[in-house]
Amino acid sequence: MSVPTHSPNANRLLIADTDTEALRLAAVVAAKLGYAVASASNEAQFCDEVAHFAPTVILIDPQVLGANAFDPLRWLGVRLATATLILTSAQDPIPLTPEEINMAYGLEVSSMLRKPLDEGSLATALTPTLNLSRRISEADLRRAVDRAQLCTHYQPRMRRDADGWSITGVEALLRWNHPEYGLIFPQEFIGVAEEHGLIGALTDFVLQDGIDCVSGWNRAGRRLGLSVNLSPKLFTDVDFADRMSEFLWNHGVAPEQLTLEITESAALNDPSGTLEILSRLRARGIGLALDDFGIGYSSLTQLYKLPFSEVKIDKAIGMEIPQTPAARMIVRAIVDLGHHLGLAVCCEGVESKIALDLLHKCGCDHAQGYFIARPMPAEDLSRWIDAHGGAAALRAAS
Template sequence: MRDWLRRRVVARSAVAALTVGLALLAAMAVVSSRSTARAADIAAGTQQTSQQWNEIYLKISMEYELLEDYLDSPETGDRQPLLSSIGSAEPNLRWLLANGGTDDTRQVMALQNAYGGYTYTLRNLIDAAATEDRENTLKYARQAALSASGLRRQASVNVARNNLAIAVVLRDAKDANARQLIAVEVLSLADLLLVIFCGLVLLAYQKRTERQAADNDYRASHDGLTGLANRRLLGERVSRAIADADRAGPGVGLLLLDLNRFKEVNDTLGHHSGDLLLVEVARRLSAGSRASDLVARLGGDEFAILLTGVEGIIDARTVAQRVLAELCGPADVGGLSVDISGSIGYSHYPSLSASAEELLQHADVAMYHAKRNRLGIAAYEPENDNNSFEQLTLLTDLRFAIDRGELELHYQPKVRPADRSVAGMEALVRWRHPTRGLLGPQAFVPEAEQSDLMLSLTEAVLDMALRQQAEWREDGRHIPVAVNIGAACLRDPGFPARVEGLLRQYDAVPGHLTMEITESFLITDPESAAAALTHLRDRGVRVSIDDFGVGYSSMSYLQSMPLDELKIDRKFTAEILTTERGRAIVTAIVDLAHALDLTVVAEGIEDEKTLTVVGEMGCEHAQGYYMCRPIHPDGIPKWIDSWTSVPVPT
């Protein structure tokens, strides 16, 4: 800021000085012009006055010469020229009186009297000569000669005086012009230096402007955090690459990448650590891509890589595999080790996509398919594209579906491995869509979680589950139920009170309602989670951690949170019979849960042997397709009777 202010002051000072210098130079030119004009006027006026004095001198001389001619030949009797010349200098004297300077006026007044006497003498001489009065003629001749000589001398002196005045005026004008010339040269040199300086300043300003324009253009086309290309530049390059491919050459590929569980890192470790992680991801993506590829950050934790010169979809997959391999792995973020992983979707022009818009859209569809199904990488396939009109109107339809009662619950039982008794039911929502048929939760719950509908959806499920539980209770079946709760519900301060109202409405038995929550919410917002769960637990609601072990597991929340149950994810249960590592992990989780006085539920039970083993390992409850797939509530009584009638294996 200080340098910018200094440069601005210097530039403005230089411009101001140049303006003043040019103004002074212009003023000097005006002054010099006026001074020269004034000197010329004075010189011209003095020259004219000198000319008048010179004419007076000549006319007096002519009068005397005509007199001498007349005296030399008086017998001719031709005295007319002499008479005509007498008083010829009078007009000049009158002009000098009217137009001459002070000295000229004084000299004219003195000369006028003498000239009058001279002309008088001439006339008397002519009269004496005419009467042949020789004595008077000689006397007047002597007087005329003396007068003419004096008059000529006075006229000559005034001519010399005026010529001298002209010389002085010209000399002063020359001196003034010389001084002004020096001043003009100095000012011109100063202005030249200022012009050069201002030119340098202008050139520097132009260069700074060009650099600023280039910097602004770079900022407009690149991500400020990672330095990668942004969405705008990616769009331009995609269009250009497709145009090049249309003219001649191979196709274009596009990889779209989204980090896994980045929000948890950002919320847990802070935005600064999240930024460090994004910078590291950008470095890894650049290292894993080819030199000709364009790596871009589209926003948040979403990145893209434009692949030029890609012959087919197989080549795009090869690059995607290499990029994912380079990306995945632990990273040091602010002194903490954080595991980086992501999901990549890829598409290809022209084999899969027909335009730049489709290339971007298809890569996005493939990326979300890879993320939902934990595939790592996935190519675009039309059957995975749910971006239809029905999908766009899904949330609006869901909002009305809740009000119209189109939702229904199916239940998956939980049993006790020890005696095969029924421990409870997990309520799983379904949507009987009027045109699309029965939809599973994967078709609409993820979209609801990203909107304001999750709270309404969860409360509708709670209402249906507690109503169904009350109906079973009336039939003499006291069956605990479990309901999955979204993070948005626990962030709502009024949610616990509304749950309490539903418990009173259906006269629920304390301990017969379990709320299952994911561990990621406990990590990202522990304070809100602890407050909401404590309130619910005080009202007789049990709290269960669903899919334990697949997120950023933390031992601290197991100690600090009001928990009752821990559900082991099916990923670990599936390995207890096949790997020692899987069995060791489940054993460790069970021991940890029991140490904290938590009930353990093993998910993903697919056969009798697995059910037996988890019971032997200490899991109080088990859940899976081996016992029962999710079924309509009308089929629950029949299933219970069927399940409990089977003898426990010995």
């Protein structure tokens, strides 16, 4: 059970273990340091807490959560998890090194603790990992905007066609090149932005940077679509659709090249206000995707009452496709439902050719994940496309 966080900047620790004494001791030490705490004693709980509790630090003994000790780490890597890991183990020596974990899964490991745990070693490990957001202020974020410390990375998306897949679009993902802390992911500062009214400026940055790139790609003969996450805080801006339409026109980008992604929770917060804003956007030809579908408190009525053009299956389901029959059944059901409602369907979390082939067979329209490519700066994306022979020539055989 999660302990509610007290502010959008709270430090959040997820303890993943089956050892009740380890769970109790870690929770006590973490609470003293100011962490909000959640726990998980099996893989299903672990996945659910990562998705909904959004931990900033994970204290985990990966060998006790499932049959394969690498599964929790692989799952975190696929989700682009930015939480810092503290590994625990009863084995001597601990079988994985931080360097091996970082190279294999792209995860940051700050400490490795041998069981049985004690209060001193836990405090020593947890103190340096106190969330950056506690030290990130409104002034810091304003300086980041003013001093061009923000940047956008782009992750390619594939579209299904008759003989395979082709790269036809990208998702824009915000990053902060912090002068002291290095590259920071949005989970660390979006709360500060929403609390202090800066989310509009951050969204404008991503949209402007992304549309500038799409405009350049258009001129170079590469017609790529762009997907951007839209904060629910912007659903009160009735002029947003007009400003967006004008901005696209001025940059020579067709409205259908832009898709705005909205999470299920955001769509549920204010259905009537959301409907007005989304309807204005769709009337101007801009695409709308229901993001992270399948893991939240899904309301199927959103799929036909709100004017979405696409539904995105959450990566937590997508990454389970190769090994979990239930995940494959869920994906097929969402694809069938989406198509009957006239919606395109995209699956995130594609990390293998097996998954991509299965998505092709069940008729999924779009795919996105590490097997295709990791997020990258725009200049790297252009080189990546060139290396693969151009966007239209890219294929993944089914």
